[in-house]
Amino acid sequence: MPAIDTDAPLLFFDSGIGGLSVLQAVRKSLPTAPIVYAADYAGLPYGTKSEAEIMARVPALLGRLVERYRPRLVTIACNTACTIALSHVRAALDVPVVGTVPAIKPAAESTRTGVIGLLGTAATIRQAYVDRLQTAHAPGMTLLRHAAPELVHAAESKLRGEAPDPSIFSRAMQGLTLLPDGDRLDVTALGCTHFPLVQDELSAACPRMRFVDGSAGIARRIRYLTAGQEWPAESSEGVFVTTGSLADVEGLQTALHSYGLTQIKSL
Ligand code: DGL
Secondary structure: OOOOOOOOOEEEEEOOOOOHHHHHHHHHHOOOOOEEEEEOOOOOOOOOOOHHHHHHHHHHHHHHHHHHHOOOEEEEOOHHHHHHHHHHHHHHOOOOEEOOOOOHHHHHHHOOOOEEEEEEOHHHHOOHHHHHHHHHHOOOOEEEEEEOHHHHHHHHHHHOOOOOOOHHHHHHHHHHHOOOOHHHOOEEEEEOOOHHHHHHHHHHHOOOOEEEOOHHHHHHHHHHHOOOOOOOOOOOOEEEEEOOOHHHHHHHHHHHHHOOEEEEEEO
């Protein structure tokens, strides 16, 4: 195995800014890691797309990104892309790929009632991948699923400094709690990376709920997979690259800077 270049970045990928919730956890554990964050704004939202559209789009796009940025590792910080296309991306790339899948395991480990919730995109919650996570990690438990596409847009506008309508958050929570057995629901997995960015608003809408997401587990996994590799002594300016136009991401500049992403480019 050739030695990894000290400056080789970690590449994060999502349809929009959702992956920042994952990046934040990774930055804490690897503070000087060079970062490239790619957002597929030309394809946002993923959650309303078909499986065929995601399959056709994500592996090809990641192929281009890997060729351009030569990352040491790729993190697909998007549950929708992973539950549909993770194995295809892994087969297509010759770098390690870390996926983000709904945090059903930590939810199952922390429920007291045996009723757990999953908030995700419409495309994610219907995947057989989610059935398999339930069988493997929450056998005998009840998993309530609800698609909350409005939360994707709410998170996008929050990071643009706009105040999203609070009824969006109560609607999302009621989508779970009003289902049969919803009164016993005590833990909800945020199965879309956009959702931890509006966790405070979701908590305000449903104070009794505990929320879990996969970001801490992903940070641990990246640390494990890069153990022994060299990192720069100091952190560098992170790169944010969008598949859309730069004008579309103008309003995100302040938020991106707060995550260390100061070089903003179009792919
Ligand atoms: N952030 C993405 C996820 O984790 C999807 C948002 C979207 O594009 O619909 O599923």
